[in-house]
Amino acid sequence: MSDGMSTRAVHDPEQRKEPGDPVAPPITQSSTFFTDAKGTSPVRYTREGNNPAQERVERILARLEGAEDAVVVGSGMAAIALSVLSVTRHGDGVVASRDLYGNTRQFFQDELPRRGVDVTLVDAGDPDAWKQAVGPRTRALYLELPTNPTLRVPDPGPVVRLGRERGIPVLADVTFASPVNLRPAELGVNGSIHSATKYLGGHSDLVAGVVSGSREVVEGVRRGLRLYGPSLDPHALWMLERSLRTLTLRVERQNRNALHLARVLEGSSGVARVVHPGLESHPDHARARELLDGYGGMMGLVLEGGGPAADRFMEEVRLALTATSLGGVETLVSQPRHTSHRHVPPEERAALGIPDGFVRISVGVEDAEDLEEDFLAALERVLTEA
Ligand SMILES: *Cc1c(COP(=O)(O)O)cnc(C)c1O
Numbered sequence: 001m002s003d004g005m006s007t008r009a010v011h012d013p014e015q016r017k018e019p020g021d022p023v024a025p026p027i028t029q030s031s032t033f034f035t036d037a038k039g040t041s042p043v044r045y046t047r048e049g050n051n052p053a054q055e056r057v058e059r060i061l062a063r064l065e066g067a068e069d070a071v072v073v074g075s076g077m078a079a080i081a082l083s084v085l086s087v088t089r090h091g092d093g094v095v096a097s098r099d100l101y102g103n104t105r106q107f108f109q110d111e112l113p114r115r116g117v118d119v120t121l122v123d124a125g126d127p128d129a130w131k132q133a134v135g136p137r138t139r140a141l142y143l144e145l146p147t148n149p150t151l152r153v154p155d156p157g158p159v160v161r162l163g164r165e166r167g168i169p170v171l172a173d174v175t176f177a178s179p180v181n182l183r184p185a186e187l188g189v190n191g192s193i194h195s196a197t198k199y200l201g202g203h204s205d206l207v208a209g210v211v212s213g214s215r216e217v218v219e220g221v222r223r224g225l226r227l228y229g230p231s232l233d234p235h236a237l238w239m240l241e242r243s244l245r246t247l248t249l250r251v252e253r254q255n256r257n258a259l260h261l262a263r264v265l266e267g268s269s270g271v272a273r274v275v276h277p278g279l280e281s282h283p284d285h286a287r288a289r290e291l292l293d294g295y296g297g298m299m300g301l302v303l304e305g306g307g308p309a310a311d312r313f314m315e316e317v318r319l320a321l322t323a324t325s326l327g328g329v330e331t332l333v334s335q336p337r338h339t340s341h342r343h344v345p346p347e348e349r350a351a352l353g354i355p356d357g358f359v360r361i362s363v364g365v366e367d368a369e370d371l372e373e374d375f376l377a378a379l380e381r382v383l384t385e386a
Contacts, residue, residue, distance in 0.1 A: 005180060006248040008063045012056055027238040028052045046234060049073075049225045053237040060244055061200075061212055065192055067185040070212035071221045072237065074230035076175060076195025079209030079221070080104055081111075082228065083171050083191050084140055086220030090116035092139040097124035097154065099147035099352075101173065102340040108142075127158035134166060144173045145182065146288075149300055149336045149360040150353040151277050153284040153291060160188040169217055175199070178327070180251040181294040184213075191217040198327030199297075202243045202250050206236045250329060250365055254297030257371060258363040262299050264372050270309065270383045272357060275300030297364075298326060301375075303357035309382050310335050310357045316378035319370060326362035331371055334360050 015025070028051055035041035043050050049058075054072055061070040073079050084107075088094060096108055098121045108119045122129040124143050134141075141163050146153050156172065163170040169190040174182055178199035184192045194200055196208035211221045225231055232240070262276035274281070277288035278295035288295060303309040313333075314322050320331040324339045336354050337346070346356060363371065 005064065009060065009247050010245050012060055014059060015056065025053065025056060025238070025241055027234055029234045047226070047229055047231045049222055049231055051234055051237065053234055053241055054232065057237055057241050057244065060241070061179075061210055064179040064183075064244075064247070065185050065212040066183045067192065067212040067218075068215045069218040070210055071218050071225065072196070072232055072240070073209045073211070073221070073225055074232050075207050076173075076193070076197055076209040077103055077107070078228075078230035079193045079195070079211045080173065081107060082221045082224035082230070083193060083211050083217065084108075084112070084117075084142065085115075085228075086224050087169055087171075087217070088112070088115075088117045088139045092116075092137045093118040093120065093135055094140045094142060095120045095122060095130060095133040095138055096140075096142040097144060097147070098122060099124060099144055099150070099152060101144065101148055101175075102343075104144075104173065124154035124159075125152070127155075127162075130159055130162055134162065134168065138166070138168055141168055141170045142172070143170075144176075145184070146176045146277060146284075146296065146298070148176060148340065149275075149298070149358065151176070151275055151282070151284075151296070151298060151300065152353075153277055153288045155287060155291075156184065156187055156189060163190070164188065169214075171217070175327075176296055176298055177292060178247065178251050178296075180248050181255070181292045181296055190214045191221075196240055197325065199251055199254075200243060200247065200327075201240055202247065202327055202329060203239075204323075204325060204328035204330065204332075206239045206243075208232050208236060208240050251294065251297065253365045254363050255294035257365070257368045258297045258299050258361075259295055260368045261361070261363060261371055261375065265301060265375060265379075268376065268379060270304055270379045271301060272304045272355075273300075273302040275302065275353075275358075297362060299361045299363065301359045301361060302355060303359065303382070305357060305382065307337065307356035310359050312382045312385065313359055313378050316381045317374055318378070319366065319374040320361070326360075328362070329365045331364035331366060332362040334362075336360055
């Protein structure tokens with residue numbers, strides 16, 4: 001039987017197929033389940049991540065990722081926090097990439113030190129920096145791939161080799177790639193983390209997180225799920241399961257739309273730079289081409305007019321919606337300087353590759369020509385009113 005990504009997203013080989021069974025997996029809106037007199041049952045209690053839908057979704061995700069196992073939790077941040085907490089204890093250390101999602105950075109810089117876990121931030125693309133930062137009590141190497149919002153694609157190879165040599169698990173937040181474009185378990189990453197709120201959910205209507213990877217890392221997160229309790233409600237699980245069935249369709253369209261728009265917008269008047277790993281002008285284009293199956297639906301647009309032009313552009317788009325978050329079917333635009341990076345001083349932002357005219361675009365599944373028209377018309381209006 002063929003077993004490609006799209007087939008894996010639609011068919012669960014372990015789902016029973018007997019006359020009268022529903023084709024669409026049902027919601028099991030129950031907190032608890034019948035057991036025998038001694039308390040044994042295949043599923044027992046939803047908060048323990050122990051609900052039929054949870055088990056199905058985890059099985060599908062592990063298969064999509066090519067991973068040993070997967071666990072679904074209540075949000076991307078829960079997935080990040082539980083995976084790091086499960087491998088560290090007081091006195092340990094974590095080495096992490098400097099490019100981090102805002103709340104992850106806060107968790108690393110404020111929360112982990114309060115628990116006695118030391119964090120060292122390094123330049124993800126510098127293998128020597130990782131090596132030098134690792135100490136005898138380092139218990140995790142952590143990176144994002146691709147990074148937000150500059151879409152850098154650091155090479156995970158040296159980090160994975162270092163982790164293997166020293167027996168340190170490598171954890172990677174690969175929310176931006178989705179399993180359609182990147183499956184880090186195949187590269188030796190021990191824990192792949194997704195904010196399922198984004199591409200996996202894909203409709204801007206649920207909040208969830210996933211950790212997939214080695215049995216050991218996933219079991220650690222499962223233990224954390226039982227003890228800290230950020231489990232997903234059965235209804236959200238059901239929506240996530242439904243969303244996964246169209247994951248490849250959505251992401252393939254988003255890959256195509258984003259590349260089309262990036263090419264059209266690069267060189268348009270009023271545009272200083274377009275940031276997208278599919279463009280030859282992107283510093284990591286060669287690595288992205290090698291590593292990723294698709295360049296993803298995210299892009300950055302840097303406007304020549306700086307902050308005021310970016311504000312105007314956001315007011316002038318008609319089809320794209322101004323909102324934070326990403327990965328949904330609808331195209332969203334946001335400005336990192338007002339959202340994820342609002343606490344970072346302007347000079348530091350510019351040094352990170354996020355000058356004030358930077359607009360982040362999460363490209364949806366609309367018709368590419370309509371998005372093109374919307375963005376070009378908005379640019380035109382920004383220019384004529386400047
Ligand atoms: C959104 C996001 C998160 C946090 O996920 P939530 O589901 O909002 O908790 C973590 N990492 C990345 C890269 C994200 O985009």
